[in-house]
Amino acid sequence: MKKPGLIEIIKNTIKNQKECFDFDHIDGCRVKCPDCQLKVRFDQCAASYFGINGGCDCIVIFKDKICLIECKSGKFGSSDAKKSVRQIEKCCEFIKNNGYSRYVEAVIYFGEGIESISMNRVKTELKSSNLPVKFYRCGDELK
Numbered sequence: 001m002k003k004p005g006l007i008e009i010i011k012n013t014i015k016n017q018k019e020c021f022d023f024d025h026i027d028g029c030r031v032k033c034p035d036c037q038l039k040v041r042f043d044q045c046a047a048s049y050f051g052i053n054g055g056c057d058c059i060v061i062f063k064d065k066i067c068l069i070e071c072k073s074g075k076f077g078s079s080d081a082k083k084s085v086r087q088i089e090k091c092c093e094f095i096k097n098n099g100y101s102r103y104v105e106a107v108i109y110f111g112e113g114i115e116s117i118s119m120n121r122v123k124t125e126l127k128s129s130n131l132p133v134k135f136y137r138c139g140d141e142l143k
Contacts, residue, residue, distance in 0.1 A: 011051065014049050027071040027109075031109065031142065037136070039058065054086065055091045070106070070120050076110040081118040088126060105131060111138045
């Protein structure tokens, strides 16, 4: 019998909790991903179903990769960087513990700007987890 994939694990565990799947905005940022297979709100929804304390804002699953997303509608600063790294690492641990071993990247959405020191901190700290990081303005389409 085929082992369930990450999408099936998430859907079967969360069931029909619409608020986990049906959303456009997270922390004031619009997250657009028309080509994704699944978009799940993780921090305030799915995390409780999986017994995880904390985690990234959103997990987006594409055919060939997963994006672990953190959003900040204001200026992304040093305290945001520290918090984001911790939360992204929690989501990365979650997907790896559920059998996903393909390409994963971290995505930071920001609104009013981003401090270069904070950007470098996130990149450096997630490098040890082998997670490439991309930065998008709130509302940019995720690709």
